[in-house]
Amino acid sequence: MKTTSTMAGGSYGTKIADLYIVHNLAAVGGNSRHTYHVMPPVGWMNDPNGFHEAFGKYHLFYQFYPYAPSWASMHWGHYTTEDFVKWKLEPTALAPDGKDDCDGCYSGSSVVKDGKLYLVYTSVAAGKQTQSLAVSSDGVRFEKLGVIISGDQLPEGCLKTDFRDPKVFKRGRYYYLLAGGMSEAGEGMLLLYRSLNLIDWEFVNVLRKDGLTTRGIYECPDFFELGGTDVMLASPQGYRTDDWRYENEQSSVYMLGKLDEKKGVFEKDYEDEIDGGFDFYAPQTLKTKDGRIVMIAWMQMWHRLFPTAKHGWAGAMILPRELSVKDGKLYQSPVREIERYRWNPVRFENVTLGSRNELTKVNGTKIELCFSLDLGTAKRVGVKLYQSGEHDARIYYDREKDRVIFDRSRMGVEITHDAEEKDAAVRSVWVSTKDNRLDMRIFLDVSSCEVFLNGGERTMTGNVYSEGGGVSFFAEGGNAKLITLDKYDIVV
Ligand code: FRU
Numbered sequence: 001m002k003t004t005s006t007m008a009g010g011s012y013g014t015k016i017a018d019l020y021i022v023h024n025l026a027a028v029g030g031n032s033r034h035t036y037h038v039m040p041p042v043g044w045m046n047d048p049n050g051f052h053e054a055f056g057k058y059h060l061f062y063q064f065y066p067y068a069p070s071w072a073s074m075h076w077g078h079y080t081t082e083d084f085v086k087w088k089l090e091p092t093a094l095a096p097d098g099k100d101d102c103d104g105c106y107s108g109s110s111v112v113k114d115g116k117l118y119l120v121y122t123s124v125a126a127g128k129q130t131q132s133l134a135v136s137s138d139g140v141r142f143e144k145l146g147v148i149i150s151g152d153q154l155p156e157g158c159l160k161t162d163f164r165d166p167k168v169f170k171r172g173r174y175y176y177l178l179a180g181g182m183s184e185a186g187e188g189m190l191l192l193y194r195s196l197n198l199i200d201w202e203f204v205n206v207l208r209k210d211g212l213t214t215r216g217i218y219e220c221p222d223f224f225e226l227g228g229t230d231v232m233l234a235s236p237q238g239y240r241t242d243d244w245r246y247e248n249e250q251s252s253v254y255m256l257g258k259l260d261e262k263k264g265v266f267e268k269d270y271e272d273e274i275d276g277g278f279d280f281y282a283p284q285t286l287k288t289k290d291g292r293i294v295m296i297a298w299m300q301m302w303h304r305l306f307p308t309a310k311h312g313w314a315g316a317m318i319l320p321r322e323l324s325v326k327d328g329k330l331y332q333s334p335v336r337e338i339e340r341y342r343w344n345p346v347r348f349e350n351v352t353l354g355s356r357n358e359l360t361k362v363n364g365t366k367i368e369l370c371f372s373l374d375l376g377t378a379k380r381v382g383v384k385l386y387q388s389g390e391h392d393a394r395i396y397y398d399r400e401k402d403r404v405i406f407d408r409s410r411m412g413v414e415i416t417h418d419a420e421e422k423d424a425a426v427r428s429v430w431v432s433t434k435d436n437r438l439d440m441r442i443f444l445d446v447s448s449c450e451v452f453l454n455g456g457e458r459t460m461t462g463n464v465y466s467e468g469g470g471v472s473f474f475a476e477g478g479n480a481k482l483i484t485l486d487k488y489d490i491v492v
Contacts, residue, residue: 018092021041028313035366036341038087040313044063045063048062049121051109058286060080061119063107070309073103084294084335085492090140094121098132101121104122104124105121105122111168111198119134122165130149131166148198167179167223174194177194177195178191178232180219181217188218189210216236219235221234227325231255232266234252235250238250249303252281256325276406278415280297281301293323295322297318319335329457333452349484351482355475364489370486371473380396381476382404387468404458412466427460429453431457449462473485
């Protein structure tokens with residue numbers, strides 16, 4: 001008997017999941033639900049999966065466990081969007097109800113071939129991880145086609161228990177598949193396969209192998225071309241901290257360079273952390289109809305407290321970002337479509353900030369703030385967000401440290417973390433402050449904060465769980481100037 005048929009409106013597992021969602025939507029709540037970020041309708045969300053354009057819209061699948069706000073046996077939830085801001089919930093795409101994926105349908109990607117949408121995902125059963133395929137001709141219901149790469153196709157010395165998160169892309173005649181792997185010695189690896197038909201795959205090469213700089217595998221690789229540069233993304237577990245970089249227990253990195261797909265060699269020119277905040281993981285990209293590369297990522301981090309779980313949900317996605325390469329580095333800016341949702345613009349110019357002058361005339365928790373600072377003589381200059389009484393989250397430039405700091409230690413909720421992480425309360429990044437200037441663009445959405453510094457040279461993303469909606473611009477230890485401030489409500 002074929003237990004995984006999805007022909008008539010979904011497999012057994014996806015139907016149960018969808019019934020559960022409908023009956024439990026009302027039980028999800030609390031005051032941290034976002035308004036313009038993707039969240040699970042109920043239960044748990046982690047990595048974005050299969051982010052792709054197909055059938056005239058953008059599809060976002062995600063790691064989903066409907067039955068509790070915690071990670072368990074993974075399904076693929078599904079949303080679609082036309083503009084990356086408003087999202088439509090679709091029926092659950094995959095459930096762990098097959099013999100090869102009875103322990104989970106883990107992360108993966110999607111690809112369009114001959115007018116059909118194929119999902120390529122990691123199937124987990126009895127501790128073994130294999131790569132599997134599912135297909136849809138309407139973009140709604142998926143039929144599983146079974147395992148396409150098993151552990152027997154791993155190079156010598158690789159673990160069959162850690163082989164996952166396939167990203168498929170096309171170059172020339174071939175489809176290529178990039179997956180994370182791990183050697184028996186515990187080295188994280190990136191593995192490249194190729195195929196002409198998505199069914200039969202041959203191993204090409206190990207694209208990257210780390211001499212134990214990771215404490216685990218490279219999760220969720222991604223690959224795309226951007227203005228003549230090849231870009232690889234990956235999320236290594238336990239990457240070593242390097243000064244202010246890679247301070248989370250798991251990091252997300254980008255590598256710019258050139259892929260020789262025939263030899264399976266990636267010549268790397270530059271590598272860096274993608275986001276310097278707390279909550280950013282497992283990014284994936286798609287190419288839009290008008291040729292932009294748009295990235296989405298999980299706006300959370302492993303091994304921490306998830307305060308929203310008591311209200312029946314956990315996990316969300318970042319506001320998708322457009323990527324570009326400038327001066328040999330990756331730049332990020334929020335999708336331009338968000339600007340259609342700006343309301344009630346307010347502008348301030350040339351406001352002096354100092355010990356007696358805070359600008360407190362704007363507020364809100366679903367807002368965009370765009371501002372330019374003249375750093376003046378101040379020791380610290382920036383903005384307090386989600387403020388109420390003594391609670392707030394702060395984004396500011398610290399002259400002595402020469403860093404931009406995201407400090408959520410006063411938000412009133414302590415995010416507990418495990419021993420591998422120094423703290424989950426303060427992060428910092430270096431950005432250029434040429435001419436004593438700093439530009440910031442900040443998006444708040446009820447319990448999230450995404451910061452774009454100097455036109456996307458660096459970003460910092462973090463969740464903030466605070467009751468307050470106050471905003472104040474401040475300078476300490478000297479004066480500074482808010483050259484311009486534009487504030488908008490974001491209303492969807
Ligand atoms: C990354 C990850 C992936 C895996 C998935 C399981 O966050 O651990 O490697 O496929 O989550 O949900």
